[in-house]
Amino acid sequence: MSDDTATIERDLAAVETALASGAATHEDPLARELQELALQLRADPPRAEPSFAEELHARMEAGFPAAADSPRGRAEAARARQQAALKRLSAPGGGRGFARRYLLPVAGVGVPLALIVGLIFAVGGPSGPSGGDDDAGGGGVAASDSAGDSGGGRGERTQGQTLSALPRESARAGDKATAAPDTAVVPLEPVPRDGNFAPGQANRKIERSFSLELDVPLDDMARVADQVTAVTNRHGGFVLNSSVNSGREDGGGDFSLRIPSDRLRPALRDLAELAPVIRQSQEGRDVTRQHVTAKDRLQAARAERRSLLRRLEEATTDQEAEAIRQQLDLVAGEINGLRAQLRDLRLRTDYAVVNVSLLVAGGHDDNGGVGGSFDDAVDDAGGLLVGFAGVLIRVMALAVPLALIALAAWLGTRGLRRRRRESALA
Amino acid sequence: MNSPYRRNKGVNEALAERMPVATGTDTETFAALYERTFPRVYAYVASLLRDRSAAEDVTAQAFERAYRRRATYRKRRGSHEAWLFGIARNAALDELRRRKRRARLEAEPEDTGALGADDHADLALRREAVRAAMTALDGRERDLIALKFSAGLSNSEIAKVLELSETAVGTRLHRTLTKLRKACHE
Numbered sequence: 001m002s003d004d005t006a007t008i009e010r011d012l013a014a015v016e017t018a019l020a021s022g023a024a025t026h027e028d029p030l031a032r033e034l035q036e037l038a039l040q041l042r043a044d045p046p047r048a049e050p051s052f053a054e055e056l057h058a059r060m061e062a063g064f065p066a067a068a069d070s071p072r073g074r075a076e077a078a079r080a081r082q083q084a085a086l087k088r089l090s091a092p093g094g095g096r097g098f099a100r101r102y103l104l105p106v107a108g109v110g111v112p113l114a115l116i117v118g119l120i121f122a123v124g125g126p127s128g129p130s131g132g133d134d135d136a137g138g139g140g141v142a143a144s145d146s147a148g149d150s151g152g153g154r155g156e157r158t159q160g161q162t163l164s165a166l167p168r169e170s171a172r173a174g175d176k177a178t179a180a181p182d183t184a185v186v187p188l189e190p191v192p193r194d195g196n197f198a199p200g201q202a203n204r205k206i207e208r209s210f211s212l213e214l215d216v217p218l219d220d221m222a223r224v225a226d227q228v229t230a231v232t233n234r235h236g237g238f239v240l241n242s243s244v245n246s247g248r249e250d251g252g253g254d255f256s257l258r259i260p261s262d263r264l265r266p267a268l269r270d271l272a273e274l275a276p277v278i279r280q281s282q283e284g285r286d287v288t289r290q291h292v293t294a295k296d297r298l299q300a301a302r303a304e305r306r307s308l309l310r311r312l313e314e315a316t317t318d319q320e321a322e323a324i325r326q327q328l329d330l331v332a333g334e335i336n337g338l339r340a341q342l343r344d345l346r347l348r349t350d351y352a353v354v355n356v357s358l359l360v361a362g363g364h365d366d367n368g369g370v371g372g373s374f375d376d377a378v379d380d381a382g383g384l385l386v387g388f389a390g391v392l393i394r395v396m397a398l399a400v401p402l403a404l405i406a407l408a409a410w411l412g413t414r415g416l417r418r419r420r421r422e423s424a425l426a
Numbered sequence: 427m428n429s430p431y432r433r434n435k436g437v438n439e440a441l442a443e444r445m446p447v448a449t450g451t452d453t454e455t456f457a458a459l460y461e462r463t464f465p466r467v468y469a470y471v472a473s474l475l476r477d478r479s480a481a482e483d484v485t486a487q488a489f490e491r492a493y494r495r496r497a498t499y500r501k502r503r504g505s506h507e508a509w510l511f512g513i514a515r516n517a518a519l520d521e522l523r524r525r526k527r528r529a530r531l532e533a534e535p536e537d538t539g540a541l542g543a544d545d546h547a548d549l550a551l552r553r554e555a556v557r558a559a560m561t562a563l564d565g566r567e568r569d570l571i572a573l574k575f576s577a578g579l580s581n582s583e584i585a586k587v588l589e590l591s592e593t594a595v596g597t598r599l600h601r602t603l604t605k606l607r608k609a610c611h612e
Contacts, residue, residue, distance in 0.1 A: 008600045011604075030607075034604075037603060038603070040553065041556065041576075044553055046481065049482070052482045056486050056489065057460075060489060064489070064493050421519040426565060
């Protein structure tokens with residue numbers, strides 16, 4: 001094998017030497033024969049006709065012009081006109097036409113493209129990484145602010161704006177709405193309306209409950225807690241239970257309030273004015289059916305009792321009277337139970353449950369926000385980068401397979417074309 | 427504007443502003459490449475096609491293609507000559523495929539070299555023997571011989587054109603020359 005390789009190298013070197021020197025002088029006969037063959041092959045090349053050589057040379061110097069009526073000729077003419085137009089536009093006064101002809105189409109394509117990219121960033125960008133976290137802080141405040149614009153000043157982060165629309169929403173019976181940080185107050189579907197009660201009827205009995213989370217500075221915790229109690233008392237409500245902690249580590253407070261339904265709107269407004277609202281939710285449950293049922297049963301029980309009393313007066317024997325008394329006792333028990341049920345329902349509908357949570361300001365700001373501190377900026381930048389990476393990954397998920405397919409197709413086409421060409425030599 | 431290649435031939439409007447005939451490098455113009463390679467490109471194409479008329483068409487086509495694509499030349503593809511001969515080879519193979527038949531040399535290329543009366547007979551005999559031996563080669567071998575001796579490319583340039591390694595080119599070349607030598611003796 002090595003001998004073959006050596007022979008090949010020797011012969012190839014001999015051929016190269018002969019081609020360079022123009023003489024076959026190798027001492028080995030076989031190598032010399034190859035040298036002569038190489039010289040012979042080189043000495044006898046096909047030569048072009050002088051007329052063809054001159055013609056092609058002229059065409060080359062002219063830049064290989066195409067015939068005017070050929071597709072390439074027409075394309076070249078169009079390109080030349082375009083270049084001439086560009087040249088004219090480059091002259092003074094030509095800028096307006098240039099802008100109209102080129103910048104407008106570019107802007108027409110570029111602006112929508114930029115808008116789409118912006119939309120992608122807005123939707124899948126910064127909010128992406130923290131979008132699933134409902135406990136977000138600052139962002140929620142901003143959203144709540146916008147929700148509150150309908151009832152108060154616009155564009156300002158002022159206390160109490162957030163819930164200014166709440167009572168109005170809650171006035172609709174059966175509404176259930178939750179205002180998370182990222183969402184405004186959205187009334188949910190009304191509870192199923194069965195029975196004989198038309199929606200919006202004045203005598204409907206609605207059991208309402210509200211939750212508020214207020215953003216309270218730690219130093220202000222005690223004052224706001226007092227204010228919560230004061231607001232509750234001022235509107236005729238009462239504090240069912242409360243807990244307040246002003247410690248630096250676990251500061252905060254929770255209040256469970258009962259506020260008369262007819263005073264609910266101003267009470268909520270006053271509560272929302274105590275501190276910025278982080279989060280709010282409301283829930284309504286229509287209990288009119290239970291109320292009416294209990295009321296009807298109570299009337300029926302009373303009627304029965306009256307009837308029993310009449311029968312008792314007319315009783316002639318002791319046994320008969322005793323039996324009626326026993327029935328009266330049963331009816332009386334039923335009446336008492338229904339009265340208690342009605343009292344409970346009335347209490348629940350006449351007084352709304354309001355749960356107020358006081359959260360220490362800044363303690364919930366882990367998910368970004370509108371704060372201006374360096375940490376906030378770093379968090380925002382991180383969120384932006386993560387959002388951008390998310391968009392990039394989505395784009396890559398589409399682009400990479402497409403690119404791989406295109407590459408495979410290109411390689412396949414190239415190989416196929418090459419093979420077809422080579423087949424001409426087979 | 428003062429470029430020697432910016433000429434207004436008045437052929438059509440497209441030619442009014444002719445670009446410099448450059449190959450993509452600053453050091454060498456397309457015209458210089460053309461001047462240097464035209465005879466060899468023609469010789470190579472004619473050797474492959476064995477048809478003078480077709481060889482002229484394909485040679486013109488190859489230079490025109492190269493001119494149009496001169497901006498796509500990259501050094502990693504090899505020398506200018508390897509790039510140009512790659513284009514010429516593709517054009518010739520396309521022509522071969524298009525015609526669906528083996529090209530036949532309609533007329534022998536004229537030997538313009540002046541030969542002495544005594545040398546003429548001996549050279550003619552040897553030339554005829556080589557030509558006869560060439561018919562024993564297949565298309566790929568003739569292509570290799572044409573690239574080496576008609577086009578005058580080095581083995582590394584041939585390797586670029588054929589997309590082979592230089593060693594493979596050397597081995598094939600040796601095998602083909604040996605085959606040709608044996609055919610000359612038969």
